[in-house]
Amino acid sequence: MGKSENELTWKEIEVGGIVTEPGNASQYKTGDWRSQKPTYDFNKCIKCGMCQIFCPEGCINQNEEGYFVADLFYCKGCGICAHECPTFVITMKEEE
Amino acid sequence: MENCTIYVPKLITKKENFAPGHRACIGCGEALAVRLAFKAIGQNVIVVNATGCVEIFTSQMPYTSWRVPWIHTLFENTAAVASGIESARKAMVRKGIIEDKNTKIVAIGGDGATIDIGLQALSGAMERGHDFLYICFDNEAYMNTGIQRSSATPFGASTTTSPAGKESIGQFAWKKDMPGIAVAHNIPYVATANPSYPFDLMEKVKKGLEAKGPAYIQILSACPTGWGCAGELSVKIGRLAAKTGVFPLYEVENGKYRITVDFPKLLPITDYTGLQKRFRHLSPEMLEQIQQKVTEKYEEIKEKAEMSARCGQTGTEE
Amino acid sequence: MSKRVGIEVSIALADVVGMANTDVVAAYPITPQTHIVEHLAELVADGELDAEYIPVESEHSAMSACMGSAAAGARTFTATAGQGLELMHECLYVASAMRLPIVMAVANRALSAPISVWGDHSDVMACRDTGWIQIFTENGQEVVDIALCAFRIAEDNNVLLPTMVHLDGFHLSHVIEPIMMPEQSQVDAFLPPNKYPFFLDPARPQAMGDFAPPAIYTETKWAQEVNLQKSKETILKAWKEFAEIFGREYKPVESYRCDDAKILLLTMGSYSETAMTAIDAMREKAECENVGLLRLRLWRPFPTDELRKAIENADVLIILDRALSFGSAGGPVGMEIKSALYDVSKKPKIVNFVGGLGGRDITVGNFEELIKKGIDIAENGSENEFEIYGVRE
Numbered sequence: 001m002g003k004s005e006n007e008l009t010w011k012e013i014e015v016g017g018i019v020t021e022p023g024n025a026s027q028y029k030t031g032d033w034r035s036q037k038p039t040y041d042f043n044k045c046i047k048c049g050m051c052q053i054f055c056p057e058g059c060i061n062q063n064e065e066g067y068f069v070a071d072l073f074y075c076k077g078c079g080i081c082a083h084e085c086p087t088f089v090i091t092m093k094e095e096e
Numbered sequence: 097m098e099n100c101t102i103y104v105p106k107l108i109t110k111k112e113n114f115a116p117g118h119r120a121c122i123g124c125g126e127a128l129a130v131r132l133a134f135k136a137i138g139q140n141v142i143v144v145n146a147t148g149c150v151e152i153f154t155s156q157m158p159y160t161s162w163r164v165p166w167i168h169t170l171f172e173n174t175a176a177v178a179s180g181i182e183s184a185r186k187a188m189v190r191k192g193i194i195e196d197k198n199t200k201i202v203a204i205g206g207d208g209a210t211i212d213i214g215l216q217a218l219s220g221a222m223e224r225g226h227d228f229l230y231i232c233f234d235n236e237a238y239m240n241t242g243i244q245r246s247s248a249t250p251f252g253a254s255t256t257t258s259p260a261g262k263e264s265i266g267q268f269a270w271k272k273d274m275p276g277i278a279v280a281h282n283i284p285y286v287a288t289a290n291p292s293y294p295f296d297l298m299e300k301v302k303k304g305l306e307a308k309g310p311a312y313i314q315i316l317s318a319c320p321t322g323w324g325c326a327g328e329l330s331v332k333i334g335r336l337a338a339k340t341g342v343f344p345l346y347e348v349e350n351g352k353y354r355i356t357v358d359f360p361k362l363l364p365i366t367d368y369t370g371l372q373k374r375f376r377h378l379s380p381e382m383l384e385q386i387q388q389k390v391t392e393k394y395e396e397i398k399e400k401a402e403m404s405a406r407c408g409q410t411g412t413e414e
Numbered sequence: 415m416s417k418r419v420g421i422e423v424s425i426a427l428a429d430v431v432g433m434a435n436t437d438v439v440a441a442y443p444i445t446p447q448t449h450i451v452e453h454l455a456e457l458v459a460d461g462e463l464d465a466e467y468i469p470v471e472s473e474h475s476a477m478s479a480c481m482g483s484a485a486a487g488a489r490t491f492t493a494t495a496g497q498g499l500e501l502m503h504e505c506l507y508v509a510s511a512m513r514l515p516i517v518m519a520v521a522n523r524a525l526s527a528p529i530s531v532w533g534d535h536s537d538v539m540a541c542r543d544t545g546w547i548q549i550f551t552e553n554g555q556e557v558v559d560i561a562l563c564a565f566r567i568a569e570d571n572n573v574l575l576p577t578m579v580h581l582d583g584f585h586l587s588h589v590i591e592p593i594m595m596p597e598q599s600q601v602d603a604f605l606p607p608n609k610y611p612f613f614l615d616p617a618r619p620q621a622m623g624d625f626a627p628p629a630i631y632t633e634t635k636w637a638q639e640v641n642l643q644k645s646k647e648t649i650l651k652a653w654k655e656f657a658e659i660f661g662r663e664y665k666p667v668e669s670y671r672c673d674d675a676k677i678l679l680l681t682m683g684s685y686s687e688t689a690m691t692a693i694d695a696m697r698e699k700a701e702c703e704n705v706g707l708l709r710l711r712l713w714r715p716f717p718t719d720e721l722r723k724a725i726e727n728a729d730v731l732i733i734l735d736r737a738l739s740f741g742s743a744g745g746p747v748g749m750e751i752k753s754a755l756y757d758v759s760k761k762p763k764i765v766n767f768v769g770g771l772g773g774r775d776i777t778v779g780n781f782e783e784l785i786k787k788g789i790d791i792a793e794n795g796s797e798n799e800f801e802i803y804g805v806r807e
Contacts, residue, residue, distance in 0.1 A: 010632075025161040030118070156627065180479030181614065
């Protein structure tokens with residue numbers, strides 16, 4: 001992981017402030033933002049993938065059993081997946 | 097839910113060219129729209145981004161959410177920068193400096209950056225016929241700077257610079273018809289899209305990329321923060337924008353109109369406006385006025401589509 | 415063997431941009447730069463220059479397209495003047511901060527209002543802080559030579575900074591001068607192909623133009639400043655290489671008859687040549703036997719060391735500005751030079767004139783008068799911080 005904006009010296013900044021590591025913002029834990037998180041009742045899941053399509057973070061992935069689960073490192077708890085799921089698999093619960 | 101099937105996971109690429117960990121608001125419709133568009137665009141692209149929400153939440157130094165080459169310079173010049181890149185690569189390929197890998201140029205900007213301050217640059221780029229795709233992510237105000245009105249703000253919406261008050265109904269002008277302006281430039285492809293209809297959106301983005309010359313797509317991007325609704329409703333509100341006819345989904349290929357997602361009977365606009373705080377202040381009379389205008393505009397698009405169908409096949413001319 | 419030809423300076427400039435095998439020209443017409451961009455369009459239309467010519471819809475878009483083009487790795491050129499330079503003003507800062515090698519010729523023109531298409535330096539003086547390398551020219555030969563050097567300097571991987579070539583509007587852009595046009599082989603020997611290391615490429619994704627929170631903005635700006643100051647090394651190196659191939663040498667501060675001079679006049683741009691004639695005349699007439707001329711060629715990065723050396727033995731330095739800096743303590747060049755010399759213990763008395771605004775001519779006779787007035791003020795003082803020359807009272 002590279003230095004943050006508070007640590008970089010003027011000599012270490014790339015020419016023109018160019019960022020040469022693509023997608024390095026994925027180190028940022030947006031999961032800390034949420035106040036509610038998705039919980040799942042996979043008995044109802046038909047593996048349609050609509051939750052994965054509609055997630056603004058793009059953090060929903062299929063696990064080994066083929067069920068779609070949000071990566072809690074990034075999940076902001078917006079609730080779109082719960083709202084769009086056609087079979088009501090997902091319920092948003094308050095974070096402890 | 098039109099166009100969705102249980103085969104969704106197999107139909108679209110899993111690759112995220114727009115990495116999670118970006119700093120968009122919770123439930124951001126624009127982030128969703130960008131993510132879907134870039135699933136259709138792929139990796140062989142150079143992205144030019146205007147100042148605005150997407151640019152800010154994806155590019156805090158020294159990080160980037162982008163996994164494709166990306167450049168941001170200023171607010172109003174996205175189409176001009178894209179013109180420069182397109183011309184440069186054309187010259188460099190012709191002179192043998194780089195290989196022709198059919199790399200696409202995609203310019204993205206918000207409604208403010210496109211329809212207000214960036215209109216000149218976009219008009220110039222379209223007139224000159226540069227081969228690029230311009231996508232306007234339309235959240236209907238200057239959201240990044242705090243919800244100020246733009247010319248894409250719908251009539252009657254309350255924003256911070258067109259606030260509803262004792263002497264004001266909010267936004268006092270009707271939404272500028274930017275797709276119409278794009279069509280008037282005689283470019284090969286113009287479309288409107290909505291992330292609530294993801295397959296329609298992705299198909300249109302693909303068509304825009306393949307069009308030879310300038311292509312313009314305006315994507316309605318629900319903004320829970322600015323529109324005043326819960327984050328979880330972004331997709332639902334987008335869907336209602338289509339089902340009420342407020343934001344019709346159509347494409348124009350070489351001047352021929354086609355409605356791509358049509359509804360036998362439009363829902364009343366109050367189904368849409370009722371969910372958003374920015375319309376909460378509107379009187380029944382105002383709402384009726386808006387309803388009439390929405391119906392009228394939708395009929396206009398339908399007529400154009402019918403006329404295009406009567407005049408012959410739609411489709412890109414080779 | 416190159417031949418000396420009589421050619422309009424704008425045309426010669428466009429020709430040399432063509433000989434440099436420029437890839438992209440993005441330009442918007444504005445008097446008095448029009449002949450440059452017109453001739454470039456002709457070269458492209460006739461197939462003499464293989465380039466993409468983007469006839470943009472404004473100067474802001476011209477510089478924006480240039481930024482895109484340079485970021486894509488192409489050799490990029492544009493030209494503008496006066497109001498055009500002002501319209502692209504916000505872009506100038508971005509081009510230099512993002513380290514994009516662009517060459518721009520500026521046919522220096524007075525700024526509105528009132529609208530004036532004629533030459534002075536108000537447009538360039540408004541761009542002092544933009545972070546571009548800026549070089550002045552005095553005659554047609556210099557325009558051609560410095561334009562060629564500009565590509566060499568801007569694109570050098572130790573520099574990577576956009577570069578302005580300043581030529582006086584009408585006084586230089588529209589005159590026919592005897593110019594030794596370079597041979598293509600000489601250009602090829604002097605100017606290597608553009609190898610911008612960060613060109614946008616899907617094979618190597620990168621992000622250009624991130625935003626900087628307060629924690630890091632200072633560092634990016636200091637890095638930019640250090641690089642601009644350091645670019646002088648490459649500028650001098652390029653000028654030395656140029657001299658070896660073309661036989662003409664350029665310096666950051668040029669001098670004329672300064673070896674024994676106690677009174678120095680300092681000018682920038684095309685009327686330096688008129689000033690030289692005036693100095694010759696005054697020496698011949700024995701009106702002023704120890705007068706010499708300094709010309710500031712390198713404007714940014716400012717040549718502090720060379721300037722301090724040049725004024726070592728002078729008693730009086732008369733500076734002629736060609737722009738006003740409204741509400742300030744002098745003309746822009748006058749103030750910068752006073753500031754550069756402040757810490758020098760032995761320095762000449764400085765008299766600052768502003769003249770030649772909006773295309774107003776300064777003749778040989780005017781220069782002689784100005785020098786005499788300057789000497790008088792140096793001796794007897796003045797109630798003004800600076801003098802306006804030639805205004806009808």
